[in-house]
Every structure is written in C-alpha cells, then in structure tokens.
C-alpha cells in the first residue's frame with residue numbers, strides 16, 4: 001500500500017505549496033479524514049445493525065434480506081463537515097455487485113485479509129487516492145452469529161427459504177459460506193479534499 005501512497009502525497013503537497021501557508025497540511029487532512037471516517041462508519045454500522053435486528057425480530061430472517069441494503073437508509077444525511085462524502089461498503093466476495101471494490105479498495109481489502117491471517121493490523125487507514133479525494137477504510141468482520149443467518153453455511157445456517165430469497169435478489173451472490181471472524185468487507189468513505197480543506201481553514 002505504501003507504494004501507492006507516496007506518489008499521490010507528492011501531488012497533494014505539491015498543490016498545497018502554491019496556495020500559501022494557511023492551507024492545511026497533508027497530515028491535518030489525513031487526521032480529519034481519519035476522525036470523520038471513524039465517526040461516520042460507527043454511525044452507519046450502528047444504524048444498519050439496529051435496523052437489521054429490528055427487521056429480523058419483526059419479520060424473520062427471510063424477509064429481512066430485503067432490508068439489508070445500505071442505500072435504503074438515509075443515515076448519513078447528517079454529514080456536516082463533508083456533505084459530499086461517499087459512503088459505501090466493498091468486499092472481495094460481494095452479494096450486491098455495486099459493492100465490487102475499486103483497485104484501491106481491493107488493495108486495502110487484500111491487505112486486511114492478509115493481516116487477519118497473520119494476526120496483524122486491522123486499524124483503519126486513510127489513503128490519498130487522487131488530487132481531489134482521500135479514502136477512509138475500516139474492516140468489517142463477520143463478528144456476530146446474527147450474520148451467519150445470511151452469510152453462513154448455505155442450507156444449514158442459511159435456511160433454504162432464506163437462500164431462495166437471497167438468490168432471487170442476488171443471482172450472482174458470492175457472500176455465503178462465511179465463518180465467524182472472517183473479513184466480510186470494508187467501510188469505504190471517500191472525502192473531497194476541498195471540503196476537508198475548507199473546514200480546516202475555517203477553524204484555524
């Protein structure tokens with residue numbers, strides 16, 4: 001991942017130098033993206049998690065399959081510092097094709113998968129992805145037996161009724177047969193550098 005960061009950092013610091021000394025440094029931008037990304041992903045996770053639990057207890061697992069779409073929740077309309085942030089999930093084994101990773105997300109996912117195998121670092125990361133955007137990423141682990149209802153062993157943990165409903169909605173599903181502790185994906189939050197910069201300039 002380091003290979004990717006260095007040339008891009010040069011681009012960004014290169015730009016900032018032309019704009020004068022009050023322009024936030026790359027470290028300040030990264031720190032803000034790290035804090036904001038952390039808060040947003042916690043909020044998103046909580047909202048999604050509680051909606052999912054409610055939906056399962058109200059209607060059962062099979063009906064809840066239809067409620068698991070992040071896009072269904074206007075969770076993040078409350079973004080203040082970075083209203084244009086793009087919040088998504090990405091995975092190496094997707095259920096919904098829209099969660100297919102970009103090249104940068106794939107590299108991050110592969111790094112987390114490797115870390116998980118080696119008992120390594122699962123901390124969030126912030127990467128500059130181009131002159132305009134930084135990306136915050138944090139792993140999503142399959143960390144609750146609840147998840148196995150829809151991502152576990154097909155035919156046993158995932159009942160045939162639930163399986164049918166998943167297959168109808170997601171004919172190319174690749175997110176079954178996971179076990180507890182697996183890497184399920186990442187939260188991926190892309191910030192506009194200009195929005196972070198404006199915020200930092202205003203509080204300075």
Ligand code: HEC
Nearest residue numbers: 064065068069070089091094095096099146147150175185
């Ligand atoms: C009721 C069934 C159900 C349960 C329980 C469930 N999921 Fe999912 N999960 C889905 C469906 C359906 C999708 C596809 C959502 C969409 O269309 O955006 C999905 C998508 C995801 C994604 C996005 C990547 C992808 O494959 O498209 C992640 C990450 C994820 N689930 C993690 C979890 C975790 C972690 C848990 C346990 C806390 C969990 N899920 C529990 C049904 C479920």
